[in-house]
Amino acid sequence: MTQLPASAKYVIVGAGVHGLSTAWHLAMELGTGDDIVLIDKTAPGAGATGIACGCVRNFYMTEPIHALVRESVDVWNYDPVLLGFQQVGYISCGEENQISEYEKIHKSQNSVGYSSDLYVGQDARNFLSSVWPDFKHHTIDVVIHEKLSGYAGTQQAVDGLTALCERHGVNIVGGVEVTGYDVQGGSVRAVETKTGTIEADVVILCMGAWIPAHWEMLGKPMTLDVGYQDGSFVEGKDMWTYWRLEEGEVYYDGPYYTADNLNPPVLHIELMNTPLVDPTTGKELDDNIYVYWKNGTERMERPGIQGGGLPKMIGPDASVEPYGHANDAYQADASFADEFAAAMGMFMERFDGIRPDFKERRNGGIGAFTPDNIPIMDWILPNVYMVADSNHGFKMTGIGKLVAKELAGSSPVSELQPFRFDRFERGAAYGSGTTHSPWV
Numbered sequence: 412m413t414q415l416p417a418s419a420k421y422v423i424v425g426a427g428v429h430g431l432s433t434a435w436h437l438a439m440e441l442g443t444g445d446d447i448v449l450i451d452k453t454a455p456g457a458g459a460t461g462i463a464c465g466c467v468r469n470f471y472m473t474e475p476i477h478a479l480v481r482e483s484v485d486v487w488n489y490d491p492v493l494l495g496f497q498q499v500g501y502i503s504c505g506e507e508n509q510i511s512e513y514e515k516i517h518k519s520q521n522s523v524g525y526s527s528d529l530y531v532g533q534d535a536r537n538f539l540s541s542v543w544p545d546f547k548h549h550t551i552d553v554v555i556h557e558k559l560s561g562y563a564g565t566q567q568a569v570d571g572l573t574a575l576c577e578r579h580g581v582n583i584v585g586g587v588e589v590t591g592y593d594v595q596g597g598s599v600r601a602v603e604t605k606t607g608t609i610e611a612d613v614v615i616l617c618m619g620a621w622i623p624a625h626w627e628m629l630g631k632p633m634t635l636d637v638g639y640q641d642g643s644f645v646e647g648k649d650m651w652t653y654w655r656l657e658e659g660e661v662y663y664d665g666p667y668y669t670a671d672n673l674n675p676p677v678l679h680i681e682l683m684n685t686p687l688v689d690p691t692t693g694k695e696l697d698d699n700i701y702v703y704w705k706n707g708t709e710r711m712e713r714p715g716i717q718g719g720g721l722p723k724m725i726g727p728d729a730s731v732e733p734y735g736h737a738n739d740a741y742q743a744d745a746s747f748a749d750e751f752a753a754a755m756g757m758f759m760e761r762f763d764g765i766r767p768d769f770k771e772r773r774n775g776g777i778g779a780f781t782p783d784n785i786p787i788m789d790w791i792l793p794n795v796y797m798v799a800d801s802n803h804g805f806k807m808t809g810i811g812k813l814v815a816k817e818l819a820g821s822s823p824v825s826e827l828q829p830f831r832f833d834r835f836e837r838g839a840a841y842g843s844g845t846t847h848s849p850w851v
């Protein structure tokens with residue numbers, strides 16, 4: 412059915428990775444998708460989900476995330492071919508100042524069954540050379556190798572999740588834009604759209620960068636006082652902050668393989684004490700390094716590499732429309748191509764002088780981040796549930812599985828407890844680590 416029905420027990424708004432995953436898993440929990448309507452103002456994958464790099468990693472100081480990503484990998488492995496999941500692993504590289512954090516992350520990952528190996532000092536450098544014989548180590552002192560991680564091809568993931576929703580009877584209705592909510596007695600009675608009104612028992616918001624506007628429509632506060640786990644406190648912090656994700660692609664006919672002729676792990680390097688220097692010109696481009704890349708052929712007409720750099724903060728206001736590559740204001744900076752290609756050449760011999768092969772096209776997009784940049788999954792009204800992932804999408808496909816359990820069952824799901832909204836007033840917000848990244 413492609414028409415908006417007059418009512419549904421569950422109305423899910425937004426058909427990105429979270430709306431699709433939640434709808435599919437809820438249908439499995441209920442035994443049928445008959446009571447579920449998933450609406451999107453455009454179509455599945457029209458938001459961040461359709462333009463992401465799709466990396467799935469579990470490298471976080473925020474330990475409760477480790478169990479969430481383990482669920483996500485289970486979801487990808489439900490049907491990795493259909494969902495486009497490549498379980499190639501993930502390698503993160505740091506310097507001496509990060510060793511104690513790497514040790515903590517490694518311990519926590521393994522305690523929840525997320526298998527990873529830790530290498531320190533010369534062992535770290537030897538390990539990198541064993542994967543990529545042309546690896547140039549610079550100041551790398553510590554490495555984590557997450558064996559369960561990898562990446563998902565974005566279009567394949569959207570098509571696969573959509574197919575699973577349809578297979579389980581979920582009614583996906585595209586071209587339906589939510590414009591408001593009929594709130595009565597504190598709960599939403601109906602969702603108002605440009606196409607008509609749909610009565611709902613339960614509404615689930617999975618709207619990525621559009622969530623702030625709907626949060627405001629529901630009368631929720633746009634600033635709040637935030638207490639952190641380390642005892643610090645910020646008064647009147649913005650509830651939502653937009654960030655720009657800078658990504659891009661480079662043609663490489665390679666092929667880009669490991670020493671064993673395998674598709675390499677996603678590689679992520681953050682060095683705070685080493686400047687980024689273009690190996691071809693010798694010019695210093697930055698006083699630190701933050702870069703990740705992987706095989707990117709899925710999005711390219713020729714073989715190539717896809718990756719990105721450090722996100723850039725915009726602030727509490729942004730023009731979300733038009734979204735993604737259509738928005739002139741939020742494309743990757745002109746300097747991104749130089750920096751990305753320089754980092755590739757700096758760490759692997761094979762990429763020396765690759766800058767002319769950067770694929771010049773529109774790249775990047777924006778996301779809405781929470782006050783501590785960690786997801787919020789919670790009831791925000793008695794019958795409105797919010798999935799606000801703070802731009803961790805592909806790593807968090809498992810959220811939909813857990814949220815579906817919570818919606819269909821009668822008790823809260825333990826893995827979701829650390830991500831409740833009341834953590835800010837409880838002094839339980841996250842956020843300490845040495846990384847320059849917003850995600851700690």
Ligand SMILES: Cc1cc2nc3c(=O)[nH]c(=O)nc-3n(C[C@H](O)[C@H](O)[C@H](O)COP(=O)(O)OP(=O)(O)OC[C@H]3O[C@@H](n4cnc5c(N)ncnc54)[C@H](O)[C@@H]3O)c2cc1C
Nearest residue numbers: 425427429452458459460464465466589619776804805806
């Ligand atoms: C450039 C970029 C690179 C990224 N790389 C990665 C990565 O490598 N790994 C990773 O884990 N994450 C990555 N992310 C983050 C990830 O893509 C997002 O966190 C995730 O896709 C968000 O999914 P979502 O379902 O919450 O929202 P979205 O995918 O944004 O979906 C929201 C949907 O809501 C719909 N919608 C909006 N308003 C309305 C309305 N009024 N009525 C009805 N429907 C509406 C939209 O059309 C859209 O389809 C990246 C993001 C960007 C922008």
